[in-house]
Amino acid sequence: MSSVIAGTPSVITKPDLSPLMIITTVIIASVAVLTGVVSFTQSLLFLTGGMLGVALYHASFGFTGGWKRFATQGRSRSMRAQFAMIGLTALVFIPLMSGLSPFDRNFAGAFAPVGVSVLLGSFIFGLGMQLGGGCGSGTLFTVGGGSSRMLITLTGFIIGATVGTAHLPFWLSLPSLPTIRLGQVFGPIGGLALTLGLIALVIGGLALLEKRRHGNVESVFTGLSDFRSANFLYGPWPLIIAAVVLALGNIFTLFLAGHPWSVTYGFGLWGAKIFQAVGIDVASWQFWQVPAQARALSQSVLFDVTSVMNFGIILGAALAAALAGKFAVKAKVPALSYAAAIMGGLLMGYGARLSFGCNIGALFSGVASGSLHGWVWFIMAYIGSLAGIGLRPIFGLDGFKKS
Secondary structure, rough: OOOOOOOOOOOOOOOOHHHHHHHHHHHHHHHHHHHHHOOOOHHHHHHHHHHHHHHHHHOOOHHHHHHHHHHHHHHOHHHHHHHHHHHHHHHHHHHHHHOOOOOOOOEEEOOOOEHHHHHHHHHHHHHHHHHHHOOOHHHHHHHHOOOHHHHHHHHHHHHHHHHHHHHHHHHHHOOOOOOOEHHHHHHHHHHHHHHHHHHHHHHHHHHHHHHHHOOOEEEEEEEOOOHHHHEEEEEEEEOHHHHHHHHHHHHHHHHHHHHOOOHHHHHHHHHHHHHHHHOOOHOOOOOHOHHHHHHHHHHHHHHHHHHHHHHHHHHHHHHHHHHOOOOOEEEEEOOOHHHHHHHHHHHHHHHHHHHHOHHHHHHHHHHHHHEEHHHHHHHHHHHHHHHHHHHHHOOOOOOOOEO
């Protein structure tokens, strides 16, 4: 089995056939169940999640590693690809969410107020993702790839998100600005132009800082010239291919579900159901008394769009890992690393609930929707990420080796 550098092509490795057959069977059965129990649209959302999982895994498209690489090495290729993805999505999102739409339907954006909860929650999330070793989407696709450590992070994520639902009313009572929608304040075209302008400034600024440090700038198109059709199945993918697929996936989600892609709501729902199962009266919490939340709590998770897409991401990543011949790569993980994983997951779950989402729901979908809180989330999460990077050596996170 050959090793690869994320985002660059390599020799195709032999698929892991046994996991591949099992995962494929589960995906087919899931589509059948969702179509029969819920709707065909729900099965399409599941498959959209699967597509996202494949893209995330084959390109190793994680926010955590990209932010860490820029902070520690001054290389910004991953971060620039992330903002290119957001910009592509904004081209569709902001006009549709601001009244400039040929469709006779309303689309809900990832909008939220900017207050203490967002400032604190996003900082906590950024810190947690560096300890946990993954973001919202990163945790899902690495779990799909068979990482035992990320199962610990996911467990903490679920607990933190659920506890966050209990405390959210208090945090929302603290000072806050109202929800600010750039497409509403400046109009559809003005809001889009402002968002794209800010994204261009971020991408240009990252490239400038990288060039000052290294004398050159790594291209987001690295690996594209050597990319072949077989790589779509077996990987790896250049970052720019994944960025386009992830943007399309978020757009598909908007048209299918009526709202953008999100991740962490599902974690809070899973945790609430688990808490209920062990006798905790979650239904009495203020958050779960809101009609929409109460309905989600009373129904099967198969009716929840975010949960179904999360399942799809995990299975899509598992499928990609099996096709690449890398399913469940073994690693020697020290106990301190597991401690950091559970701590990071708890912080991410709690922080995401306070700040109305993670790197997907708040940053990706938030900025692409034209929500000011998405930009505030990015700034505070990056500062928190710097703090988390500073704490990593305490847990020996940079030292364990794969076997």
